[in-house]
Amino acid sequence: MIHFYHVTKRFDAYSTALHDVTFHIEKGEFVFLTGPSGAGKSTLLKLILRQMRPTEGQIVVNGRNLNAMKRSHLPYFRREIGMVFQDFKLIERMTIFENLSFILTAIGLSAKEHKKKAYGALRAVNLQHKINYYPLQLSGGEQQRVAIARALINDPLMLIADEPTGNLDPDLAQEVLEIFSDANLRGSTVLLATHDRDLIQRSHRRVIALDHGRIVDEKPATAEKPAARGESMFVNWS
Template sequence: MITLTHVGKQYDRIHTALADVSFGIEAGEFVFLTGPSGAGKSTLLKLLFREQVPSSGEIQMAGHRLASMPEKEIPLLRRKLGVVFQDFKLIRSRTIFENVAFVLKVLGVSAAEQKQRTFRALKMVGLQHKLSSYPLQLSGGEQQRVAIARALVNDPLVLLADEPTGNLDPDLAQEIMALFERINGQGTTVIVATHDRSLIQRMKKRVIGLDHGRIAFDQPAPTSLVTV
């Protein structure tokens, strides 16, 4: 599903975000990326989302070679991805329904299907009753669940989440991770960047550790089993 081979990302002569990073992720895996601030977690996710390109090496995902991908193919890649950000990135002037349906509207999905799929995504995160509300009328945890619904509305092959629980209290963080685990159980590959070690320990998933842009460790899930 995802393969990184000797990937490096250097912003200038001084700042190296990633150096010689190589690993593979199978379809259906749940993987944590961890490490201190500045370790390269967010940069790695940006490379996977093709927001940035590597300075060296190659990334392959779902049949795409990301380093050499033409600009016109990026939308095709992103149709296969769902992305959840720490700061939610919801549009305040639009309702919850409109925020989640936005992706489908851009893709040219019919209004009837937009309604059906958006309601299904909101129901998955327990917020179908909030579809007419606006982001600022919701709590932080609810806003994060809306962001997750938006990431899932297009049935992505891969879900990328960058510090998705960083602004939440421990109980809400656990609730969000339980939701990710349920999504993963339906076949979606899930990659979560976090520095929350207690959360990682509770989840018992594969963990890839980064330190100064390099792989510090790659610890398999305790069962050493991968559901595909």
């Protein structure tokens, strides 16, 4: 589903965000992308969404070579991806319903489908009672869940999240993880960028660890008992 072949992303001569990164994520997988701040996680997600192009290498997502993709095809490609952004990217002047409905309008769904889909997506994150609230009336955790609902609303083939639990307490983080797991069970491929080691350890999922723009570790999914809280599975990147 997501294939990186020797991908390098340089912003200038002194700043390389990703260096010769190669990995493959198959359809239906649930993968954690982890690493410290500045490791290149966000850059990697932006490359998948084709917010930027690689300096070197090839990226193939859902059978499409992103380097060769025409600009006019980009919106249709992005509709297959549900993206949860680190800063939520909710529109403050719109209610929660309008924030969700806006996406459906943007992708050309009829008004009839809006309410049903928006309500369903909000119910999945347990926020259906706040459908008429504005983002600033919600807590950070609630805003995060609305962002997740927005990503899920169109039953995406891929669900990509950048630090979706960064603002949440452990219980809420677990809840959010379960939402992603449900989406994965329904068939979505999930790539979740986080530096929350506890969350990763509890989930037994495949992990790709980045540091200084390179893949420094890869762990396959495991059914084993997770490591104790605080005990690192990965290289020490401090």
